[in-house]
Amino acid sequence: MKYALLIGPALYAIAALSPSAVAATGQENSSSEEQTTSAIQNENPVDLKNALIAKLPGWLAEYDVPSAAIAYIADGKIAWTLVAGEAEPGKAATPDTLYNIASMTKPLVAETVVRLAKGGAYSLDESMAVSWVDPDIKSDPRHKLLTPRMALVHRTGFPNWRYQTNDVLAFKNDPDTQFGYSGEGFQYIARFAEKKMDAPLEKLVEKQIFIPAGMTQTSFTKKPWFEGRIAMSRNGKGEHDYATVREDWNAADDVWATVGDYARFLTWVMDNPVSDEPLVTFWTAKENLGGQICGEGRLAVDVCPKSLGFVGGWNVYHTADNLIVMHGGGDVGERTLGFFDPISKTGAVIFTNGAKGQKVIRDVVKILFPDPSFVAFMNLQAGG
Numbered sequence: 001m002k003y004a005l006l007i008g009p010a011l012y013a014i015a016a017l018s019p020s021a022v023a024a025t026g027q028e029n030s031s032s033e034e035q036t037t038s039a040i041q042n043e044n045p046v047d048l049k050n051a052l053i054a055k056l057p058g059w060l061a062e063y064d065v066p067s068a069a070i071a072y073i074a075d076g077k078i079a080w081t082l083v084a085g086e087a088e089p090g091k092a093a094t095p096d097t098l099y100n101i102a103s104m105t106k107p108l109v110a111e112t113v114v115r116l117a118k119g120g121a122y123s124l125d126e127s128m129a130v131s132w133v134d135p136d137i138k139s140d141p142r143h144k145l146l147t148p149r150m151a152l153v154h155r156t157g158f159p160n161w162r163y164q165t166n167d168v169l170a171f172k173n174d175p176d177t178q179f180g181y182s183g184e185g186f187q188y189i190a191r192f193a194e195k196k197m198d199a200p201l202e203k204l205v206e207k208q209i210f211i212p213a214g215m216t217q218t219s220f221t222k223k224p225w226f227e228g229r230i231a232m233s234r235n236g237k238g239e240h241d242y243a244t245v246r247e248d249w250n251a252a253d254d255v256w257a258t259v260g261d262y263a264r265f266l267t268w269v270m271d272n273p274v275s276d277e278p279l280v281t282f283w284t285a286k287e288n289l290g291g292q293i294c295g296e297g298r299l300a301v302d303v304c305p306k307s308l309g310f311v312g313g314w315n316v317y318h319t320a321d322n323l324i325v326m327h328g329g330g331d332v333g334e335r336t337l338g339f340f341d342p343i344s345k346t347g348a349v350i351f352t353n354g355a356k357g358q359k360v361i362r363d364v365v366k367i368l369f370p371d372p373s374f375v376a377f378m379n380l381q382a383g384g
Contacts, residue, residue, distance in 0.1 A: 099256065
């Protein structure tokens with residue numbers, strides 16, 4: 001089963017290492033934007049790192065997570081990276097360790113698709129049927145309604161994966177009628193982009209993202225430089241195994257990256273916005289899904305987000321004080337998160353290779369970005 005850090009029909013939450021293993025390495029005006037992050041942006045990055053150096057090994061041991069890699073972003077730059085634990089039994093994780101980032105693959109594809117549209121290659125609101133129709137739905141006229149924008153905000157009507165519909169892609173709902181998180185939607189939009197641009201997806205991402213962002217340690221498919229660098233995963237039974245390394249790309253899952261490389265992606269996205277709109281305006285989802293995580297047994301009223309939804313393939317979480325753009329991922333033995341505040345240009349990337357890694361992520365967020373609502377959401381995701 002594939003997991004992701006986000007809201008949907010059901011919440012993901014309802015889902016021994018020594019200290020020596022640590023290796024350091026509506027439109028709003030500009031004044032209101034500045035006020036949104038005053039509680040977070042004054043933290044000293046060195047103090048934050050020292051706090052994690054002291055606590056991270058203990059968390060890994062407590063939650064039975066082999067390792068964690070963290071990159072912290074301050075003022076739009078990577079301030080530091082920190083890695084603790086083991087990439088595999090008896091082998092320390094390092095800043096060069098490659099982690100399976102699971103659904104954090106999606107923002108790489110989303111940014112590629114959006115930036116191609118910005119360059120005039122196509123419209124996000126055109127029918128994808130002109131360039132691509134999956135054979136499974138060719139006889140269903142609803143395929144003509146599908147647009148790139150629907151796929152980016154998870155409104156295609158597809159299931160998450162086609163194995164949920166007997167290994168045949170099918171509509172669970174009419175397109176653009178309701179939210180439904182879907183990896184198949186990202187597979188679909190990637191096929192569309194390939195056909196429209198007459199180029200392989202990996203080449204499109206390389207040209208639009210990897211090269212301009214300076215990302216040399218991230219790949220959708222197996223590469224010779226993976227050798228000896230992969231973080232083994234630990235599942236919920238405490239068993240070690242290697243996560244999927246693909247020979248063919250998946251637009252929604254299983255990219256491998258170092259924590260520093262993905263942090264470079266986040267800083268590049270902040271430095272190269274795809275819109276001239278004010279940040280708060282652009283990063284406001286048209287569909288507010290916050291009600292799915294607020295209420296009895298979920299988030300209390302006083303920490304419920306003002307807004308939660310998807311913009312351009314990213315999950316956007318508005319709190320009373322902060323604007324958080326994020327995406328997470330989780331497979332059998334991996335839990336990951338990347339987030340940034342485009343106003344304060346603060347953020348972090350956190351990779352883990354353990355089934356209980358969400359608890360490590362929660363505790364790291366408490367230190368790095370102690371927004372009460374965001375921390376409460378992380379706690380919900382971690383199962384308390």
